[in-house]
Amino acid sequence: MIDKVRNMGNGLHVEDRSGKGNRSRRRGVLQFISSAQMRTLDEQTIQEIGLPAAVLIENAGRAIAAEVVRFCLDQKVHKVNRGGQGRLQRRIWDEYPNGVSNPNSLELEHWLVLVGKGNNGADGIAAARYLVDSGLCVTLLYATSEQEMSIETLAQAAIAQKLGIPSKLYGRDDLAYGQFTGIIDALLGTGSRGNPRGNVAEMIDQANLTGLPIMCADIPSGVDADTGALYHPCIQARVTLCLGVLKAGLTQYPGAHAAGTVVVRSIGIPAKLAANVKPAGFVLTDEILERELGVDPARLRDSDGHKGTYGHVLVAAGSSTMSGAGLLASKAALRAGCGLATWALPEALAPHVAGAVPELMLAPVGGSMGWGAAAAHEVLRLLETRDVLAVGPGLGRFEEEGAFLRALWEGAPRPLVVDADALNILAAAGGLAAWKRRESATILTPHPGEMARLAGVSTAEVQRDRLGLARAFALEHGITLVLKGSRTVVAAPDGRIFVNTTGTPGMATGGAGDVLTGIIAGQLAQGLSAEQAAAFGVHLHGLAGERAAALRNSPASLLAGDIIEQL
Ligand SMILES: NC(=O)C1=CN([C@@H]2O[C@H](COP(=O)(O)OP(=O)(O)OC[C@H]3O[C@@H](n4cnc5c(N)ncnc54)[C@H](O)[C@@H]3O)[C@@H](O)[C@H]2O)[C@H](O)CC1
Numbered sequence: 001m002i003d004k005v006r007n008m009g010n011g012l013h014v015e016d017r018s019g020k021g022n023r024s025r026r027r028g029v030l031q032f033i034s035s036a037q038m039r040t041l042d043e044q045t046i047q048e049i050g051l052p053a054a055v056l057i058e059n060a061g062r063a064i065a066a067e068v069v070r071f072c073l074d075q076k077v078h079k080v081n082r083g084g085q086g087r088l089q090r091r092i093w094d095e096y097p098n099g100v101s102n103p104n105s106l107e108l109e110h111w112l113v114l115v116g117k118g119n120n121g122a123d124g125i126a127a128a129r130y131l132v133d134s135g136l137c138v139t140l141l142y143a144t145s146e147q148e149m150s151i152e153t154l155a156q157a158a159i160a161q162k163l164g165i166p167s168k169l170y171g172r173d174d175l176a177y178g179q180f181t182g183i184i185d186a187l188l189g190t191g192s193r194g195n196p197r198g199n200v201a202e203m204i205d206q207a208n209l210t211g212l213p214i215m216c217a218d219i220p221s222g223v224d225a226d227t228g229a230l231y232h233p234c235i236q237a238r239v240t241l242c243l244g245v246l247k248a249g250l251t252q253y254p255g256a257h258a259a260g261t262v263v264v265r266s267i268g269i270p271a272k273l274a275a276n277v278k279p280a281g282f283v284l285t286d287e288i289l290e291r292e293l294g295v296d297p298a299r300l301r302d303s304d305g306h307k308g309t310y311g312h313v314l315v316a317a318g319s320s321t322m323s324g325a326g327l328l329a330s331k332a333a334l335r336a337g338c339g340l341a342t343w344a345l346p347e348a349l350a351p352h353v354a355g356a357v358p359e360l361m362l363a364p365v366g367g368s369m370g371w372g373a374a375a376a377h378e379v380l381r382l383l384e385t386r387d388v389l390a391v392g393p394g395l396g397r398f399e400e401e402g403a404f405l406r407a408l409w410e411g412a413p414r415p416l417v418v419d420a421d422a423l424n425i426l427a428a429a430g431g432l433a434a435w436k437r438r439e440s441a442t443i444l445t446p447h448p449g450e451m452a453r454l455a456g457v458s459t460a461e462v463q464r465d466r467l468g469l470a471r472a473f474a475l476e477h478g479i480t481l482v483l484k485g486s487r488t489v490v491a492a493p494d495g496r497i498f499v500n501t502t503g504t505p506g507m508a509t510g511g512a513g514d515v516l517t518g519i520i521a522g523q524l525a526q527g528l529s530a531e532q533a534a535a536f537g538v539h540l541h542g543l544a545g546e547r548a549a550a551l552r553n554s555p556a557s558l559l560a561g562d563i564i565e566q567l
């Protein structure tokens with residue numbers, strides 16, 4: 001079973017705990033859902049199937065406790081006694097088969113469980129029981145008195161009391177945080193709304209201040225489970241044990257950062273029920289590329305193919321001060337596997353870049369006027385014998401820019417990739433609402449600033465709900481959207497969304513976007529649909545970036561051209 005998503009740097013790392021060791025990081029079927037969908041699933045399981053809430057909470061508690069124990073063992077490289085008693089210890093032993101002596105190692109651990117009044121708190125109390133049975137010391141810290149607790153939380157609190165698990169009530173009892181080795185955040189889950197308030201807010205602040213490792217039940221308290229936006233205050237966790245199904249907000253920053261390593265564990269919701277839920281989106285893995293998008297990541301070239309088989313990309317890009325943009329996009333298209341590439345560029349630029357990429361054809365356009373309406377007609381003429389047009393990188397701003405882009409938008413009967421300056425031109429000319437819907441495939445590849453201009457909102461608003469905005473924009477305008485940034489979101493015109501799993505912070509460098517545009521155009525030329533090309537393109541771009549960064553001493557030294565070399 002693939003059940004782990006690790007947040008490291010910009011990457012989303014999927015791990016396999018089937019006992020066969022880690023397979024490729026990008027395998028598995030990982031879908032995410034909204035908090036409303038999760039609540040519905042919980043309710044259906046409890047009311048329609050008849051599985052009691054207490055059973056789900058029991059499973060949640062056991063999963064959280066197992067993760068805490070794993071965390072303690074990993075942290076301290078403690079080994080578990082082969083003869084450990086009880087289900088949890090046997091389980092630990094399964095996962096640490098080479099462990100040796102020190103049955104008492106977990107007794108040195110003293111975890112504080114922050115218990116909210118809702119069912120997230122119930123999960124935390126159940127986890128405390130399993131931790132005590134595993135030999136850890138545990139103290140419960142209640143945010144509210146019993147009168148305010150949900151039925152399930154109250155029931156769990158009563159069990160904990162009968163078992164003599166020490167507990168305190170926040171605000172009434174004194175507490176010395178120095179005695180603890182870790183904290184479980186079971187304050188707020190999917191029932192959370194807005195900024196944490198009252199005791200809950202104070203407990204979050206204090207937990208963060210301790211500097212102790214924090215493990216979250218389901219989501220970090222203070223993270224929006226649907227968008228990944230942060231409320232204030234918000235838990236900063238080391239690990240988040242996401243219950244049942246991955247929550248959408250944990251795939252996007254800054255929520256992903258607050259969550260730390262995200263582990264998704266089953267709590268007993270029947271697979272049959274879960275299968276009926278239309279996912280809010282998918283994490284891009286090899287399986288998702290294949291199953292959801294019909295892309296074979298390992299596809300080979302036909303043995304009888306020729307350069308015509310793989311399509312011809314036309315790139316309209318570059319200006320005197322940004323000649324590299326066109327070069328990077330065109331070269332990336334070739335490395336992505338298109339048969340041929342032509343770079344349409346301002347005439348004055350051509351002598352300076354001739355021969356820079358010998359495999360590339362140059363097509364000077366626009367005469368002494370450079371980009372403009374006349375150049376657009378030349379580009380369209382060139383496109384008659386080419387398969388795909390990519391426009392935008394390094395164009396700069398120029399007179400007649402609106403007429404130039406509109407001519408290409410309306411006149412290009414081929415798949416079109418719109419990037420960089422072309423997106424700003426589009427926004428300045430009224431945005432997509434003012435433009436005709438194109439019949440051929442159209443992919444827009446904005447970074448958050450360009451997206452903000454296109455959507456007429458601030459960049460902060462874009463980042464607050466990248467998934468929701470990308471989906472709504474793609475649906476409304478019938479285009480495929482690639483919303484760049486860490487965890488790039490690909491939104492298809494049918495409303496499906498995919499979150500990229502590959503990449504490295506080193507890719508935040510000039511020209512990396514031009515390379516992506518070229519890769520996507522290269523995939524389109526080979527016959528992929530817009531959403532296939534966009535999703536596979538961002539996936540490959542990130543993989544190549546990771547490889548390129550690994551070859552350097554520091555990811556910071558990565559150049560966009562290095563990404564191309566690793567394709
Ligand atoms: N639904 C189930 O049966 C199961 C859920 N699981 C876990 O439970 C939570 C969701 O539980 P729920 O009771 O719906 O909500 P919360 O625990 O998140 O608590 C909501 C609680 O807190 C109050 N509240 C809401 N927002 C705030 C705020 N900003 N500040 C302070 N207080 C707030 C609100 O009034 C509610 O009373 C889910 O995440 C799972 O962890 C089980 O795992 C399985 C069964």
Ligand SMILES: [K+]
Binds near residue numbers: 189217218219
């Ligand atoms: K929580």
